[in-house]
Amino acid sequence: MAEILVADDDSAIRTVVSQALTRAGYEVRVTSNAATLWRWTQAGDGDLIVTDVIMPDENAFELLPRIKRIRPDLPVIVMSAQNTFMTAITATEKGAYDYLPKPFDLKELVSTVERALAQPVGTATKSAPDEPRMPLVGRSPAMQDIYRVIARMTQTDLTVLINGESGTGKELVAKALHEFGKRKNGPFVAINMAAIPRELIESELFGHEKGAFTGAESRSAGRFEQAEGGTLFLDEIGDMPLEAQTRLLRVLQEGEYSTVGGRKAIPTDVRIVAATHQDLTALIDSGQFREDLFYRLNVVPLRVPPLRERGMDVPDLARHFLELAHDNGLPLKAFTSEALDRLRAHNWPGNVRELENLVQRLVALHPQEQITGELVDSELRSVRPRGDMPAGMSAEGELDVATAISTLASQALDADSDEAPLNDLYQSILREVEEPLLRVVLKATRGNQIKAARILGLNRNTLRKKLKELDMPVTRGIG
Incomplete structure (x- = not known):
């Protein structure tokens, strides 16, 4: 015993x-x-x-x-x-x-x-x-789970797949995995798949030889070569085109790659950390992501929770951002208890990034040493112009949607069940509000479908499909 x-x-x-x-x-x-x-x-x-x-x-x-x-x-x-x-x-x-x-x-x-x-x-x-300290802030149970996973990964090279909404701090978690891991003395190299034209992703990842394509006037090192001996962070992996997915899978299987236009196999010693805000299993079902690559990446899954799920961390984060603002030369300020209560109550659709930006504005734009609840309310209202995000639609837009839902539901409930079956209510409401919602968001983003898809929480291809189904005009060259 x-x-x-x-x-x-x-x-x-x-x-x-x-x-x-x-x-x-x-x-x-x-x-x-x-x-x-x-x-x-x-x-x-x-x-x-x-x-x-x-x-x-x-x-x-x-x-x-x-x-x-x-x-x-x-x-x-x-x-x-x-x-x-x-x-x-x-x-x-x-x-x-x-x-x-x-x-x-x-x-x-x-x-x-x-x-x-x-x-x-x-x-x-x-x-x-x-080692030098790189703080991740928060004491919530969800953050404790992340801390423990990072601590357990410090002496391994296992591939980690980080999932979380935009603005939750996925890259910060990836950096923590690197800075406190066995490769901390090597480089940390990040690449965002959504920010690079699809036709250039393979060149960016693997490099290219002189003359490999029009405009390739000299050899260029890719991110794998730059990250040799360290960590390569593949952000928004769900946006990687299928051709590049195939090449990445080979690297993970064989431990080697070739440059675009090159014939020589180059061995690589890089730890992969990937991240996405999308549901990769849904992308697999729709044929947009390779299932075999998913299993290669998803060795250690790690979910970064949205800020609305870790409200108890908001005061600590807000104070942390105050200190960072002071380190950057802005005046040292403090939150009143009322201000912290207002911050705690907010839904934070933009997650930690939204909170950080809010704190920076409060420090930079207001002379008061004490940040009050009234100041917090004022900034939260000012950052939500009409149609800017779903949670910040114009009052008129929200009223129209609510009225449509209420009217359709009342009609369904009041009607005789033989004439108007209730099982069609969901589709009726969806048809009524979907097109106006898409129009409001596209108008707010000036037709930028990438931004609109991110705001709506949709994949870009899903948004394009919906626009086509609804016969809504698609602005050429945008998104």
Whole structure:
């Protein structure tokens, strides 16, 4: 029977953890301080340690290296209420097997203990040297999941596929995977598939030889060559054309590529991190994305939540952006509690990027040292001109849609069921509001279909198909 050593200065935590592990069949010894834990460890007691970070006599991160020196194969699980990105990273750097943010699920604790005890001897996590800090901000459970995945990926080269809405910080997560990983001394190279003409993507990725196509007056290195020994971040991978997908698949399978116009196979040593805001499985179903490439990329899936799902992180993010603004030479300011409440209540359709831009405007445009709720409301209204985004349509547009829905629903409910079956209500409302919605958004984007598709949350091809079905004019050369 394995013996678990539990250290936490909170008696309630000690009790519930001890009870859960005892019920799971383990022998448990508990202490409220680091000194006793260290004495037990020196004596060779225990098969696994579960410890809080902050204890009255010593920080567990200071104790961990000493434990790993004398008992490198002893798994240590760290608990902490300081639920930040750097807590998770530091736990890994100091040699912890895993990190559990408080409050945690007891079933998860027991499962983690089982995995740790089952690992082969000699595979305990090795500590890594301290590195410059690159903060990811947020203490919400959703962000804790991201921190833990990043911490677990620090010593691997596994391919990661990041999914999340525009503006959620997917590239920041990709940079964290690089900066705290084994390739941190190599380059981090990013390429956005949606920002490059489709006919040039292969050249941008793999490079080209002189004379490979009209205008190729000299050899050019591609992103794979630039990222050699480091990380290549493929942003908006869902926008990659099928021809380039085929070539990328070969690179992932064979570990080599050839330049456009070249015949020589070039070996590559690059870690791939990809990201998208689209549903790649839907693109697979529609024939726009290769299923075999999806499985090559989706080795470690990582979802970055929209800001509306992590409202508790908004105050921390807002203060963080205040500090960044001050670092960039703007005056140091503070939010009132009312202002933070207004920020928390906002839906943030533009996600973290929208919040960052809002904070920058509040600091730059208003002389007050205290940012009030009234100022926040004023800026939120000013940034939503008529028709700018779906959530910011003109009041008239919103009233028209609501009226149409209400009228159709009332007619369906009032009518005799034999004359007007209710099962057609959805399609009736959709037909009534879809075309006006598309017209409003296209007008707001001046016909730019790329922007319109992003605002609507649609794939560009899906938007074009809808425009064709509705016989709406498509502006040539836009989108």
